[in-house]
Amino acid sequence: MMDILPILSTLKRHKTAAGLIVLQIALTCAIVCNALFLISERLHLIGAPTGMAERELLVIGMAGIVRAENADAQTRADLQALRGLPGVKSVALVNQIPFGTSSHGTGLRTKPDPNQRDIRVSSYNAGEGWLETLGLKLVEGRDFEPAEYVDASVVFSDGVEPKVPAVIINQHLAKRLAPDGSALGRLVYLYGPDAPQRVVGVLERLPSTYPRDRDESDLNAVMQPIRGSYRGGNYVLRVEPAQRDAVLKQATETLVKGSVGIKRVVRHQRSLEEMRDGYYRQDRFMVGLLLAVCLAMLVVTAFGIVGLASFWVQQRSRMIGTRRALGATRTQILRYFQTENLLLSSIGIGLGMLLAYAINAVLMTQYELPRLPLAYLPIGALVLWALGQLAVLAPARRASNLPPMMVMRGLA
Secondary structure, eight states: OTTHHHHHHHHHTTHHHHHHHHHHHHHHHHHHHHHHHHHHHHHHHHTOOOSSOGGGEEEEEEEESSOOTTHHHHHHHHHHHHHTSTTEEEEEEESOOTTSSOOOEEEEBSSSOTTSOOEEEEEEEBOTTHHHHHTOOEEEEOOOOGGGOEEHHHHTOTTSOOOOOEEEEEHHHHHHHOTTSOOTTOEEBSSOTTSOEEEEEEESOOOOSSOOSSSGGGTOEEEEOEEOOGGGOEEEEEEOGGGHHHHHHHHHHHHHHTOTTSOEEEEEEEEHHHHHHHHTHHHHHHHHHHHHHHHHHHHHHHHHHHHHHHHHHHHTHHHHHHHHHTTOOHHHHHHHHHHHHHHHHHHHHHHHHHHHHHHHHHHHHHHOOOOOOTTHHHHHHHHHHHHHHHHHHHHHHHHHTSOHHHHHTTOO
């Protein structure tokens, strides 16, 4: 505390240099706090669980070169053939898959009133075996019963109102439908007012095809018991992780060879892990870029502190020699420069916190990002305090080691 008044007096004589280093620390604090927040958001998104048996899932998409008249029969034959392959635990056909290239959403109403505002949901259709194949977990209710499955070719016939008897929803949608109770047994309306669907189960997780945790349709999901065909769906195979490559090759060959009388091609054949990896590639790049920006800002700030401290040590060599001649110890000289840096860092961090919220406000307005949590401010402050003390340590030690007589003679 005894050093603070002399330090403040000295800093008044070097306002420009002190101001520049304070501004540099403030800018670094603001950028680092926001960058750490964005990195945390991206990592949370990349690591978000889907609830699916991702390591065991293979996805194969087929497409017909010409329109086939027997798509449903061909699909049943495909499923039977795939289930007979060695290493395959189960197979199902779903209309879409998370991290895929297509997404289907729809509006859900809780009343038959067509004027009621829809709840946006991601809509899945799947045939028998989907629950076991995808590895999803029911937390309430039951799986679809055999009698509840309907063929897509029948449900979506021209001029016929779709009739699907039941749906299974994810927990997020269940809480939206019944905030204080259970959504089981409730009627929802995905199609016309005369054909509601009853909620028969609630899944622990069921992500959308493009999970981003931003939009309502990215959080709410519905599974319908609708059997599609290979023309509008994906074969999903659950296999042993060690046999994925072998089974994928064999399954693809089986589907191609099984296309008797029709012309089909394989649209895609990948593991779900590969799909997830590709889906988040840009997010990982962004994390790396933000880390590089943080590191660059911290390095530039550290060099700035070292340069300024070295300059001040050189300028104050006579003052240091005088203090040493009057009995000041090396520790007191070292503490003087560290205290000076602590004061400058604290002022810069204070300004940086205000600037961090200003930058966050712009990001919230322009890019709909969430508000910067307060917890990131002390993290940024600790990083910059530690950086300042480490950066000033070498010049301060050099100053404390100056021989007092040499300094007084102007030889140091």
